[in-house]
Amino acid sequence: METTVPHLAKGRTPLEPEKLIRREPVDPGKFKRMIRQMGLKVTQQRLAILESLSAGRAHVTAQEVFETVNASHPEIGFATVYRFLRKMAEQNLVTEVRMGGLPARYELTPRRHHDHLTCVSCGQIVEFECPPIENLQEKVANDHGFQLTHHVLELYGICPRCQAE
Amino acid sequence: METTVPHLAKGRTPLEPEKLIRREPVDPGKFKRMIRQMGLKVTQQRLAILESLSAGRAHVTAQEVFETVNASHPEIGFATVYRFLRKMAEQNLVTEVRMGGLPARYELTPRRHHDHLTCVSCGQIVEFECPPIENLQEKVANDHGFQLTHHVLELYGICPRCQAE
DNA sequence: ATGGTAATTGAAAACGATTGTCAATTCTCG
DNA sequence: CGAGAATTGACAATCGTTTTCAATTACCAT
Incomplete structure (x- = not known):
């Protein structure tokens, strides 16, 4: 069997500075x-x-x-x-x-919770943690009598590089 | 707590009960x-x-x-x-x-911003506003040099009525 | 290890949402 | 009104993703 490459992604802005994952020495099994x-x-x-x-x-x-x-x-x-x-x-x-x-x-899936800040222009994703926001979410839910199970928080904006065009 | 956009199932998942837009007298021009x-x-x-x-x-x-x-x-x-x-x-x-x-x-675009608190059990949707959260979002974005354009904040939980049963 | 069997694979085609193309039409403004 | 530019509708093209299907492979019981 051979491998075919599908269409090349067109004009997507490539290669943002994206943080690398570094994990612990990986147990081979x-x-x-x-x-x-x-x-x-x-x-x-x-x-x-x-x-x-x-x-x-x-x-x-x-x-x-x-x-x-x-x-x-x-x-x-x-x-x-x-x-x-x-x-x-x-x-x-x-x-x-x-x-x-x-x-x-x-x-x-990270063991530690975080949310995402995404560039609407190039797609770069920055992770962030913001405990104060988490707490406020709890508060909002409680104020309405809800028992919070999970949430979706995605911020969208234009990253520094794309702002510079 | 997950920041994941819920994975989509195959086929059309019909969306939950939708609120209608309030109709105001519309200036014809x-x-x-x-x-x-x-x-x-x-x-x-x-x-x-x-x-x-x-x-x-x-x-x-x-x-x-x-x-x-x-x-x-x-x-x-x-x-x-x-x-x-x-x-x-x-x-x-x-x-x-x-x-x-x-x-x-x-x-x-609604002139007044709000987010949603959704009951995972019955689908009830409560709208809420929380300016402190908005401000913190701005701050997070600015800390990363992003110019914030918009955000998605959806809280999910169990509403009081469903907790009771 | 070996063979049977169901899961998995690669290639290609199908898919659904969205965007582009282009000649024909329609709006705007003078 | 009439010229020029923007907009339109039909349709083809794209894009990311999913499905299909015959061939291959992992896994379990032997």
């Missing part, structure tokens, strides 16, 4: 365990995808994952990447951030 | 003025689109607008609807809400 826990079979493709997600930039598109993985595993197809990312998103193993009509971006 | 203010020409199509937006449901898709408008103006094309909605969104005359991969929904 960790990914296998993750996959089995999802009730799925362990394949080289899935391992490679997890590898890529844990080593690369924090918020990546499916295309980017595909390109990265494809570089070292030339046989992998992008459908596999999409399928696996979706499965993981369903199980909350990865978090999916969709902004406007731009391609969805994925990250391994 | 109002829409024409709005259009001219945008630096655009006044056409029957654009008037019909605005008419539809101000009279119907609060959050509608471009498709829905097209169907509504098309019923009374059979010659209108959906490209015109998309184009005009986009133009208005650019100028913030309408607010565009995109959830997951679902079609974008539009509403005439």
